Amino acid sequence: MTTPLQEKENDQPPGSDPRPAHPWRVAVLANIKEHGKSLPADVPPDAGADFDYIETIDQIRAAIETDGHQAVFIQADRDLPYALKKARPDICFNIAEGLGGDAREAQVPALLEMFKIPYSGSRVMTNAISLDKTLTKRIWRDRNLPVAPFQEFTFGDEPLRPEMHFPLFVKPSREGTGMGVTEKAIVNNEAELRERADYVIRMYHQPALVETFLPGREFTVGIMGRFDTVLYSRHPEWYEKDGFLRLPILELDSSRSVTPGIYGLEAKAQSVGSEGAPSYICPAQLDPELTKKLHRLAWRAHIVLGALDVSRTDIRLDAEGQPRLLEINPLPGLTSGYSDLCIQCAAQGISYEDLILEILYLGASRWNMLVPRDISLPQKKKTDPLNGAAKTTNGK
Numbered sequence: 018m019t020t021p022l023q024e025k026e027n028d029q030p031p032g033s034d035p036r037p038a039h040p041w042r043v044a045v046l047a048n049i050k051e052h053g054k055s056l057p058a059d060v061p062p063d064a065g066a067d068f069d070y071i072e073t074i075d076q077i078r079a080a081i082e083t084d085g086h087q088a089v090f091i092q093a094d095r096d097l098p099y100a101l102k103k104a105r106p107d108i109c110f111n112i113a114e115g116l117g118g119d120a121r122e123a124q125v126p127a128l129l130e131m132f133k134i135p136y137s138g139s140r141v142m143t144n145a146i147s148l149d150k151t152l153t154k155r156i157w158r159d160r161n162l163p164v165a166p167f168q169e170f171t172f173g174d175e176p177l178r179p180e181m182h183f184p185l186f187v188k189p190s191r192e193g194t195g196m197g198v199t200e201k202a203i204v205n206n207e208a209e210l211r212e213r214a215d216y217v218i219r220m221y222h223q224p225a226l227v228e229t230f231l232p233g234r235e236f237t238v239g240i241m242g243r244f245d246t247v248l249y250s251r252h253p254e255w256y257e258k259d260g261f262l263r264l265p266i267l268e269l270d271s272s273r274s275v276t277p278g279i280y281g282l283e284a285k286a287q288s289v290g291s292e293g294a295p296s297y298i299c300p301a302q303l304d305p306e307l308t309k310k311l312h313r314l315a316w317r318a319h320i321v322l323g324a325l326d327v328s329r330t331d332i333r334l335d336a337e338g339q340p341r342l343l344e345i346n347p348l349p350g351l352t353s354g355y356s357d358l359c360i361q362c363a364a365q366g367i368s369y370e371d372l373i374l375e376i377l378y379l380g381a382s383r384w385n386m387l388v389p390r391d392i393s394l395p396q397k398k399k400t401d402p403l404n405g406a407a408k409t410t411n412g413k
């Protein structure tokens with residue numbers, strides 16, 4: 018029996034597709050939710066909310082195996098170095114959130130770089146910086162990207178700067194998946210601000226990020242690819258000339274969700290389409306001008322932060338209807354039919370399997386694991402049924 022990879026090798030003219038020299042052993046690295054395990058006393062009530070369900074890992078493994086590779090799951094805990102030594106993967110598919118500290122999403126990439134083990138997606142710096150929303154916004158602001166006025170509170174009693182007008186929004190500076198974001202995040206006066214900032218600092222052991230409240234529509238925008246995508250992608254036809262794919266924009270309408278107007282933890286936890294869930298509108302109904310603007314902003318946010326191959330940027334409109342960048346997710350959720358990026362890919366006609374394999378292949382290409390597509394050759398040949406000669410169908 019031939020594997021899909023072997024079939025591909027037999028079918029295709031040499032150099033037409035990026036090819037691994039042999040099927041890979043892929044380790045999917047993730048932190049899994051552990052049911053029934055009690056949390057230590059010093060962590061917030063929603064600690065671990067960004068961890069994955071084992072079902073998501075099974076979906077990712079199955080997608081990888083459709084292409085003839087072998088996929089195993091390794092829990093990204095403190096035994097990870099030993100498990101990696103034992104499993105000896107050719108490459109890791111990284112979705113690990115990490116364990117504690119000030120840059121937990123960068124822990125696994127840092128470990129893999131130390132061991133020189135190939136892995137998918139963004140590298141250490143991007144994962145470290147993007148977890149820190151304040152630092153991310155400082156970098157974007159420095160590059161003239163639009164962000165809401167913000168101020169970080171490390172102690173909670175810092176004087177509020179004059180450009181910070183109520184209502185304000187208070188959230189942990191280094192969390193994700195809506196952790197620490199409830200209706201109480203909106204504060205209308207000095208007393209509410211101090212109370213919420215103090216709660217965030219104490220409960221999450223990190224600074225509170227305070228921003229101007231953005232009352233407008235909310236979008237999230239997926240970006241895939243990079244400048245040389247055409248050499249390594251399994252689907253070069255997805256991408257624009259510059260090597261990037263700007264996915265259809267997803268609007269999150271939380272007006273009738275469990276937390277009206279806020280896409281926080283409780284709203285994110287609802288199944289798509291259920292009562293209390295936000296409406297997921299993809300592609301969002303937008304005038305072409307705004308679509309272009311949002312795509313451009315998300316692309317620039319991705320480039321400026323050095324994200325690789327895939328990211329999702331959250332954007333909200335301010336009181337004047339102008340877009341403001343909230344945050345970037347270089348490790349976006351990958352649960353089929355549920356995660357925002359998967360919804361955007363489905364709207365673009367990209368299957369879940371192709372999404373996962375694309376992230377894997379683009380990652381592998383950075384570690385010299387793929388023979389690049391020879392773009393000087395015609396990419397598809399068809400046999401002429403009349404004279405049996407190979408006929409070039411594109412590449413003219």
Ligand SMILES: Nc1ncnc2c1ncn2[C@@H]1O[C@H](COP(=O)(O)OP(=O)(O)O)[C@@H](O)[C@H]1O
Nearest residue numbers: 186192193194195196228229230231279280331
């Ligand atoms: N400045 C703000 N104004 C209004 N809503 C906000 C603001 N910041 C965050 N939110 C709401 O909180 C949600 C979560 O915030 P976000 O910065 O995306 O963090 P994360 O998704 O990592 O938890 C957003 O999707 C949005 O609904």
Ligand SMILES: [Mg+2]
Nearest residue numbers: 194195331344
């Ligand atoms: Mg977000």
